[in-house]
């Protein structure tokens with residue numbers, strides 16, 4: 590366990606994050622004395638008799654009714670995630686995007702306005718920019734890191750400010766202290782997509798953020814084998830989101846919840862290793878003669894190093910770097926890798942590398958890409974849990990190719 594995570598022990602109360610990742614949210618005695626959380630694979634639940642129905646409908650006795658309204662395995666995943674994030678409550682979804690879109694739709698109505706930073710996940714921006722308009726909701730996109738412009742963009746009908754931290758691919762860090770002050774002055778909610786940092790590296794709720802969004806597909810599940818999402822925050826907000834979720838229906842299935850719970854058991858171990866390896870790789874790349882620039886929040890050259898050090902416990906598992914040369918050199922690097930897989934996700938146990946110009950922004954013109962800072966020679970490395978020296982050897986050989 591890294592020192593920083595230990596320091597947070599008192600801040601989140603109770604046992605350490607490692608222990609809670611294994612046990613939080615589940616009863617000690619489980620069905621059939623099983624050690625593992627059972628997968629309750631059912632679409633519907635039954636009532637023993639009419640009294641049981643009325644106890645549930647009229648007296649509010651806890652009972653499951655229908656799969657879209659809740660499931661015991663999902664409930665345990667929600668309790669564990671809420672515990673790790675230090676949030677009152679949580680709803681899990683079938684994907685990170687389902688969590689984001691359902692959350693946004695539950696907070697706005699026609700005539701409202703929202704503010705979002707321009708460095709947010711491509712699909713989140715697309716949703717806010719294009720789809721919300723159809724429902725009469727205005728959206729102002731502000732440049733990431735300019736808190737003056739952000740504050741000026743807030744209007745009387747602004748419901749929330751949405752941002753991410755760190756962002757993709759440059760790992761820009763959003764100043765949570767500043768945004769909290771601005772949000773309080775204008776009485777707007779703050780929503781933070783904390784996928785790249787996870788509750789081990791950043792604790793937005795402790796900075797006063799209202800809602801935290803997670804693509805649990807990434808570090809939380811951690812094995813590149815499921816899609817999942819979560820929103821976490823105060824009970825009254827989460828209840829509102831849960832209600833819309835029941836209608837929108839972006840449900841995660843019980844087996845996926847089980848895989849999420851299993852992944853969470855090793856989440857602090859994995860992320861601690863990923864923090865450590867990514868930092869070592871970032872320093873290696875910074876010294877490499879074939880590399881033009883490295884972006885990692887915990888190296889001194891990163892523009893948001895000071896904010897990152899103040900609000901994060903670790904720099905995370907993603908390292909972005911730009912190599913010298915041109916697109917054919919970039920392709921040669923990809924083709925020479927033997928250990929790192931070429932793929933677009935992050936946070937899993939396998940190391941993945943992506944070339945944003947060839948994948949995420951393939952449909953942009955070169956000019957449009959360069960305006961966003963996506964050069965022909967930019968790579969995003971999502972570090973897994975392999976031996977760091979093996980990864981460095983693979984990267985070094987590919988860089989020399």
Ligand SMILES: Cc1ncc(COP(=O)(O)O)c(C=O)c1O
Pocket residue numbers: 684685686687710753757782784785803804805806816817818934
């Ligand atoms: C920061 C961020 N938020 C949200 C998402 C969407 O998550 P999902 O793919 O689980 O829908 C992603 C996916 O890459 C992401 O990187």
